[in-house]
Amino acid sequence: MKSIIAEKVEQAGNILRELQIDAWLTFVRETTETGDPVLPLILGRNLTWYSALIITRSGERVAIVGQYDDGAVKSVGIWAEVIPYVEGIREPLVDTLRRLDPQKLAVNFSRDDVTADGLSxxxxxxxxxxxxxxxxxxxxxxxxxxxxxxxxxxxxxxxxRIRSAIATTDRIFDEVAGFATPGKTERDVARFMHDLVEKQNLDLAWDRRQCPTVNTGPESMIGHGIPSELAIEPGHIFHIDFGVRQDDYCSDIQRCWYVPRRGETEPPEAVRRVFDTVVAAIQAAAATIKPGVECWKVDAAARQTVVDAGYPEYRHATGHSIGRSAHDGGSILGPKWERYGQLPYRKLEEGNVFTLELGIENVDGCGYLGLEEMIVVTAGGCEYLSRPQTVLPLLQ
Amino acid sequence: MKSIIAEKVEQAGNILRELQIDAWLTFVRETTETGDPVLPLILGRNLTWYSALIITRSGERVAIVGQYDDGAVKSVGIWAEVIPYVEGIREPLVDTLRRLDPQKLAVNFSRDDVTADGLSxxxxxxxxxxxxxxxxxxxxxxxxxxxxxxxxxxxxxxxxRIRSAIATTDRIFDEVAGFATPGKTERDVARFMHDLVEKQNLDLAWDRRQCPTVNTGPESMIGHGIPSELAIEPGHIFHIDFGVRQDDYCSDIQRCWYVPRRGETEPPEAVRRVFDTVVAAIQAAAATIKPGVECWKVDAAARQTVVDAGYPEYRHATGHSIGRSAHDGGSILGPKWERYGQLPYRKLEEGNVFTLELGIENVDGCGYLGLEEMIVVTAGGCEYLSRPQTVLPLLQ
Structure with a gap:
């Protein structure tokens, strides 16, 4: 079977032809310090001295690297020409460009997209x-x-690989539902989840301090907060945002539970109504998705559902690309806010994988209620990769 | 005790006054994707949306961050003013700069120094x-x-912390000397070392594939190569380049052994002569070190020792800064080669920590012989942080 790096480098050649760009240069150094997010896709290892990886629309693949990285780059097996140097990259780089003579030479900077902005x-x-x-x-x-x-x-x-990461995440959520009883703190739950991840020799999908985010009740810090010493109590909404990286691919899922008060057999009316609204908003977003649609329309469908139900607008995008990274860059299912730049205007393509996520704060004094699913864009619409949560279970 | 982040942010204020720079802006986004190497020193966590960390010579410390990172940044406890935003950073950033009104505003880019080049x-x-x-x-x-x-x-x-990382590294080298017997492969040794590191819940100082580098005999790939299936055999020089990251600080040490042939009770004359030359070159470098000396002079002392002994010049710098990273940036003890830019012209300062490392290839058909020590610059010279290797032990 072809490695994903081989698949991606081949795909890159096709994309260059499609976009009519002659050559693409990835230019890096000391990538353990400041890595280019592209490197795992096209090389899969780090480089030390100034290094240039060049792919052309006619199929050349040239790597110019410090002599000590020479062997490691050759061993990847997809860089047809590996040119090592000792004193400086200038000469082999200029010689190579003169030989290839590109009319357009793409390099990795982007005003809006962090995953395309690896050039310092x-x-x-x-x-x-x-x-x-x-x-x-x-x-x-x-x-x-x-x-x-x-x-x-x-x-x-x-x-x-993404499906496998999601399946692992589901199993971890199932175990959490057994562990997280009233009296346990946010930090207890985070520790329990870290232990599960370590036992299975997996990585977290993002920064350990904030993966998982665990929120119980109305006092909890929403967003990229750090799990606190707040304990799970009756009357709380209990919320987790979590993902794993497995075989280099990520999941990112949010799940919610309600902790019943004495005598309650279901969540209060107000909580149920919020839950139903969040589910409906995610479904509205999913219903909008198909190739060719501009991303902001997906966001607008979900956002309008929340506003129409009388709740405040959430202050983030409805979804982001996910794959090799939890935030995989490129398109964003977000509103036309300044900080998203041009990304909401991109069009959906078949094979894109996105999260669909949103939540409502301060729900009836019970806390934060948010959900996050994952979908893949198909030829005719989209398919859920996660099993969408449509019931708010009791945690007791 | 003050945290190292608190120490460093305080130190930053002093350095700004010394350099007469009014304000220093670290400007980042999605730092799990493309982190700024400065961030661990002044914040110690990741940021998601566009974020600005500003330190001024008069002591202000302002963090402008996306609302969801607000709490996490406050909890660091050293950012006196934390300004959260929702739609875009432009307005709070411009307002803050107008208020501080710096005549010189430093940002993190550098032609030569990767650790100062975190701005994309x-x-x-x-x-x-x-x-x-x-x-x-x-x-x-x-x-x-x-x-x-x-x-x-x-x-x-x-x-x-650096001393502690070195002490751990020494203990690991001691265990390796017991494990690495003839017949074991480079990869066996690397795996053994990875297991030791994982059992002790430590990190490696650099990329796992190349930490350790293990070289046995004349066929082995020198430099940043990946440990191979070559087996240790009599007549080999056995060489390891390895470091750990412990409590966020790194070691980087090279050690060598000789594997005796039947009947040999000491390394061959030619190998001993190379070993003595490498030791002497490192000592010559160390003897040159004191505050105020330009870095290239330290390199020249070691390099000249090797050349004078009749061996080929090694093709890398004699030493690099080390601390929070194995390659800690700033000054380099290197020759005036193009790829080192201005770094060899920097002057040594008290408290600088460097490696001293060099080697000689193709030693009498026995392989690569290299050593690497670590020193700290003191008021009057330097002090070894590692116990310098001055004997070439037999491995059998």
Whole structure:
């Protein structure tokens, strides 16, 4: 079976032809310090000295790397030409560009998309110096469209890995539902989940301090907060935002429970109404999804559902790309807010995988209620990758 | 006891006064994707939306962050003013800069120093847009000197942590010497070392695939190669390059052994002569070190020792800064080669911690012989933090 790196580098060649860009340069150094998010997709290891990875629309693949990285890059098996150097990259880089002579040379910077913004400003200045006596300095363009499509169009192999990460996450949520009884604190639950993840030799999908986010009751800090010493109590909504990274691919799921007060056999009316609204908003978003639709429309469908039901608008996007990273960059299912730049105007493509997530704060003094599902865009619409939560279970 | 983050942020204020820079801006987003190497020093956690951390020479500390990161940043306890936003950072950022009104505003880009180059080119463009109608866009300067001094001047607490990481590394090398018998492969040894590190719940100091680097005999791939299936055999030099990260601080040490052939009771003359040369070169470097000396002179002392003994010049710098990262940026004990830019011209400062490392290839058909020690610059010279290897032991 072809490795995902081989699949992706081949896909990159096709995307270059489609976008009519002649060559794509990934230019990095000391990537254990400041990695380019593209590197795991096209190389799968770190580089030490100034390094250039060049893919062209006609199929060349050239890696120019410090001599000590030479062997490791060759062993990846997809970089047809590996050029090692000792004193400086300038000469082999300029020689290679003159030979390839691209009319458009894409490099990894992006105003809006962090996953396409791996070129540091210092490296951009270095590149400018190196290319000063060549025509190529004036031919630089952003690689953001290349990278968005490369990350966004998941192959069958990638989607299979995402499904596996979700299945693991579901099993962990099932165990949490048994562990998280009244009296346990947010931190107890986070620790329990970390232990499960470590026992299974998995990684978390994002920063350990905030994965999981655990919220119980009305005092809890919403958002990217750190699990606190607040204890689960009757009358609380109990909420978790969590994901794993398994075989390099991520899940990102939110689940909710209600902790009944003495004598309650179901959540209070007000809580149920909020839960139903959140479920309906996610379904409204899913119903809007199909290839060619602009992303902001998906957000608007969910957001309008919440507002129409009389609740305050949530202050984040309805969904983000997910795959190799929990926030996989490229398109965002968000409103046309300044901080999302051009990303909400991108069009959905088959094979894109997104979260659908939203919540409502201060629900009847019971806390925060939020859900998050994952979907893949199909030829005719979308398919849920997670099993959508449509019932609010009791935790007791 | 003050946390190292508190120590470092306080130190940053002093460095700004010393360098006469009014304000220092760290400008980041989605730092789990592309982190700024400065962030662990001044915040110690990740940020999601566009975020600005500002330290001024008069002591202000302002963090402007997305609302969901608000609580986590406050809980660090050293950011006196935390300004959360919802729709975009432009307004609170511009307002804050107008209030502070810096004549010089340092941001994290550097042509030469990767640890001071955390600002992506896309974020640089975003900053330019935000500051377009203000005077501050023209007042941007590189923060590389701030960061080099901040990382380079180790506090007593930092040096203590580095000593502990070295002590752990020594214990691991002792165990390796018992495990690595003829017949074991490079990969066996790497696996054994990874197990030791995991049992002790430590991190590796750099990329797992290349930490440790293990080389046995003349066929082994030198440099940042991946441990292979080559087996340890009589007549081999056996070499390891390895470090741990413990309590956030790193070690980076190289050790060598000789595997005797039948009847040999000591390494061959040619191997001993190379070993003595490597030891002498490291000692020559150490003897050159004291505050105020330009870094390239330390490199030249070691390099000349090797060349004078009739061996080929090694193709890397004699030493690098080490601390929070194995390659801690700032000064480099390297020759005046293009790829080191201005770094070899920096002057040594008290409290700087460096490696001293070099090796010689193809030693008499026995393989690669290299050593690496760690030193701290003192008021009058330097002190070894590692116990320097001065004997080449037999491995059997």
């Amino acid at each position: 400003h210092g490296m951009f200045l270095a590149l400018g110096e190196y290319l000063a006596d060549t025509p190529y300095g004036d031919r630089l363009v952003s690689a953001e469209n290349i990278i968005a499509q490369l990350r966004g169009r998941k192959s069958a192999g990638e989607i299979q | 080119h896309g974020m640089f463009l975003a900053l330019g847009e935000y500051l377009a109608d203000t005077p501050y866009g023209d007042r941007l300067v590189s923060a590389e000197n701030i960061i080099a001094q901040l990382r380079g001047r180790k506090s007593a607490g930092e040096i203590q």
